Amino acid sequence: MDKLDTMRAFLTVVQQGAFTKAADKLAVSPQLVSKYISALEKSLQTRLLHRTTRRLSLTQAGSDYYQRCLQVIADIDEMESRLTEHAQVVSGTLTISAPMSFGTLHLPHLLMDFQQRYPQIKLKITLTDIKVDIVDEGVDVAMRIGQLADSSYICKKVAPINIAIMASPDYLAARGLPKTPAELQHHHYLKYVYSDDAMLFSGFDNMRHTIDFNDNLIANNGELLVNTAILGGGIVIQPTFIAGKALAEGKLVRILQGYEPKPVGLYMVYANRQYLAPKVACFIEFVSQYYSTPPSWDQV
Template identity: 60%
Template sequence: MDKLETMKAFLAVVEEGSFAKAAKKLNVSPQLVSKYISALEDKLHSRLLQRTTRKVSLTEAGTKYFLRCQQVILDIDEMEGELANLHQHVSGTLTISAPASFGVKHLPKLLVDFQKAFPDVKINLKLTDVKIDLVEEGIDIALRAGKLKSSSLIAKKIAPIKMVIFASPEYLEINGTPKTPQELHDHTYLSYSYSAESMLFSQFGEGVKELKLNEKLTVNNGDALVNAAIHGGGIAIQPIFIAGEALANGQLLPILQGFEPEPLGLYLVYANRQFLPRKVRVFIDFSSDYYGDTPYWDASYQ
């Protein structure tokens, strides 16, 4: 049985939510889709899907396989797309959504360089930290930072995102420097609206996981948190791509080094792989290796 066809059938079942809808999408019979999935589970010796009369859901093994399958199929499509689009003209308006801080600090150069390579592509950039519905908002492609949950969206990681914990020299002089995450409960914490910071330390044991933080300021933008920390407002956790400049010039000092959350990822996210417009395909290809395994913002901080 063809491995790629089996993987595509599995992806279709997950993305469509049922065997019947997956069969319709692939233009095959539901019986064939069921045969593909059964053969795949037998080969892997793992149950990938939980089946009920009302819905299909992923098991833990299925979630891991789904994410890897997405990347494999995406890489194959990209390779074919690069060859197919090598000499084709690219034009139109590309609508992109990106996190506000990253969009201001690090995205403009990529967009300018992209338009130098593809001058007939117009770009409509929308900056927001809210994870909006791409189809409903008419977004061709979004940049998202974090740990992505499995979904019908296609995601490609283009850069790692390292986190750093910091405060201003003045704040630390007055309030002392915490040596362990548990000591944060004695400090003022600057909180980012779209994350549960207390959970960022969960890898260091249950005592830390249940940490109660003194959150006196909550903001939905990373730059605002960094500026509040510079002015002595408290302790915060943010990506190096936001806080790196202030750390480099001494306005902020890193603390709790060795207790930083695990690195996140910067992803390109889009709604559908099938019949992907050339303007989206070439942007994915152009952006994939733009920042590299060690982005310049991390290299300059180190």
């Protein structure tokens, strides 16, 4: 039996003057309160209460123990209160990892809005398209894009990510509009270095192994590839969060829409679900509610 429970029961019995009143206060049965007191006296090998049918009174040992219990329980309650208050203070440095292009194009507004709500949180942002180990790198939250494999980390999807096949009107006028995925092998392909073409084109009907792309430009940044496509450099396959504005302005045209890769997701990845630091929990909750459906980059 927990010693603190028995001590709290003893204090309540003394303060209420009766087992039944103490039981009501503690929301337990009178029998359990009696059991607590008996267990406490047994462990101390000392009688603490005089019991009669009319009233309860403290023995001398019980009076001394009561005073000590008051101090002990008060100290414990104060300590727990301070720890709880500390856990609820939303402050400190929040370390975030995010993809390069998504970070440069879409994080500034989010981060500014977040800091307006939580001004005591300092933000440390690392932009990289390389998957980092969040524990080894000391990252509180990683924002990642893709179809995430099962892992020991917690993954929370916060927005859909659509992927488009695009080229500029000038490029299509000069090189022709491909009607089927197979025709892409005759075009200039602006390749993102981290993409897995077998996965990227898995939505194409039975074509995943037959396209021999002419990778005349390979880069590790989607914005560079999209901007090159705008200038007529070739066909690019990139998320609409990068290309949405160019598509809305007619600088790029979506092609082969029936064969576009399946949408992926924007996820927040973090190490533990329980005992999250308030700064991490607040950021996760904030981002979870930040993006509309469809997200802003698909509304331009």
